[in-house]
Amino acid sequence: MRRIGGRDIVAAILIALLAGAIFTSAPLQTLQGLSLDILTALRGKVVGERRDPATSPVVVVAIDGETYETPPFKGSPTQTWTREIGRVLGSISDGGAKVIGFDVIFKNSIEQSEIPFGDAPLGARMRGFDRDYLIALRQISDNGKLVLGEILSNDHPEVPYRAQRLAVRNNVRALNVHTDADDVIRRMPLSFSIEGKPVPTMAGEL
Known part of the structure; x- marks a missing residue:
């Protein structure tokens, strides 16, 4: 040897x-x-x-191009969609959904707008506009059915505005994914390490 x-x-x-x-x-x-x-x-x-797709336990409710062309969304900025989206989420919950993952991020509210409108900022005149939406988030979250999404980033994080986070008791999870070298997403992480602690992604939380 x-x-x-x-x-x-x-x-x-x-x-x-x-x-x-x-x-x-x-x-x-x-x-x-x-x-x-x-x-x-x-x-x-x-x-x-x-x-069979008809028997799948998962349903995707998508905001697609047709949505943008359909009343009452047509011609409206997305910040004004909150009431309708709150109704949709409530209907999904009432329809028997066990859990809802909402991956549309509203970083701002129309109530925060500082654009002048007459003698006051637009936001001041729209105070309370998101009330029904926030109530819907709280009610669904109280039943343990709702997870909101955020994008983790050191430079440009995208998170729901503070009132939403409070409404869902900070049950907000990462939407980040792994992108391969050819810019195609083929893997979905179940957790990320934040400050040394594993944090579940939305997929993992759901």
Whole structure:
């Protein structure tokens, strides 16, 4: 049996480092991503859907392009949508939803507007506009059914404005995702480490 010498150990370390560099390089990472895309597409073709969409326990209520063209949303800034969205959330809760993840972030309220409107800022004239929305958030949150979303960032975090956070008792979770080198999202984290402590993402919390 040949003894392993110092040169062999050094060679093994160099090979390991080289292999690691190759397999973490951008071109191979892109190929890995493409291979996952191909396998996912093939699974759908070969195996088909595992669950009938009509019996899925998850429902997506989307704000899409059609929403922006439909009254009363048409021509309205999103900050004025809160009452209608509060009604929608309430209806979803009353319809039997076990939990609701709301991933639309309202960073500001129209009540905070400092744009002059007559002899007072617009926000002062709109005081109480979000009342019904905040009440809906509180009622659903009191039943343990609601999770709001935020985007964690050192530079430009996006969080719901303070009144919303208070309404849901700070039950706000991260919407951040992992983006691969080719700008495609293929992985969903279940938690992030914040100040050394694991914090669940919205997906994990739901």
